[in-house]
Amino acid sequence: MRAVLCKAWGGPESLSIEDLPSPLPGRNQVVVSVKAAGVNFPDVLIIQGKYQFKPELPFSPGSEVAGTVKAVGEGVRHVKPGDTVAAFLGWGGFAEEVLVDAERVAPVPPGIDAKIAASFILTYGTSYHALKDRAQLKSGETLLVLGAAGGVGLAAVELGKLVGARVIAAASTPEKLAVCRERGADATIAYEQEDLREAVKRLTDGKGVDVVYDPVGGRFAEPALRSIAWGGRYLVIGFAGGDIPKIPLNLTLLKGCSIVGVFWGEFARRDPVANARNLGELLTWIGNGRLQPLVSATYPLERAADALTAMANRKVVGKVVIETGAG
Secondary structure (H helix, E strand, O other): OEEEEEOOOOOHHHOEEEEOOOOOOOOOEEEEEEEEEEEOHHHHHHOOOOOOOOOOOOEOOOOEEEEEEEEEOOOOOOOOOOOEEEEEOOOOOOEOEEEEEHHHEEEOOOOOOHHHHOOOHHHHHHHHHHHHHHOOOOOOOEEEEOOOOOHHHHHHHHHHHHHOOEEEEEEOOHHHHHHHHHOOOOEEEEOOOOOHHHHHHHHOOOOOEEEEEEOOOHHHHHHHHHOEEEEEEEEEOOOOOOOOOOOOOHHHHHHOOEEEEOOHHHHHHHOHHHHHHHHHHHHHHHHOOOOOOOEEEEEEHHHHHHHHHHHHOOOOOOEEEEEOOOO
């Protein structure tokens, strides 16, 4: 089977495609024939050795896949060969076949396209865990989403609206903000062209926002925190802007607010039952059309480096997906 390999730390151009032996399942493991693999910003970081986890070289990037169960190991009961599934890996997904721990594999209901099934686990899983479990976002509250046109950002916009919150989407260009409005955003801020803090003040009549969802970090973090309402919750999702911000902690005192870390991958590992419950709810909403993940582009396995380059250059709206032709 073919796989995209990272043999040395570097950019997408350093990746290669090679033939590898097909994996065999051990106890409580599943082999999935991959039809589609989602592309995420951590994939850009992991091949450079800059992510929280540093796999042993060589390895394949790619943290979420959808496809067909090829084989199961002893002890696996919830899926069988031939079933359509989605899975979260950590890495290894840019390949025609993957070996996955059974607890990370979820059956996909009929009618959900493989591209969609491969696009929701990390982005919607992260955003749902953030808004539901960490922020406890409530109907009627106001949610500010930074980087709102990206994968996790658009998921947060959709989920915020599903909860009943008022959603303010902030992104870099008018074109990206148009997509946010299409996905339900009530108001938008072009934070490269206007002052983020002043815009939030204007849009909330000076009250501020109840929850900030921040996958960007960098120079927007402090003004976003200064825009939070009393008792607000600031969700630290990631640092797509490149820099990890240094926050004046006196702001938490003055605002009576909380800075809340969101590490969905570790949550999924530590509490697989709660994570499976969240993913099941998300799949139900996708199946009945209440959530509609946006896949803006697809790439064949041979062009995985191009997909990662687009992600690294902040050119992606929603999600991009790699299709293997297998599955």
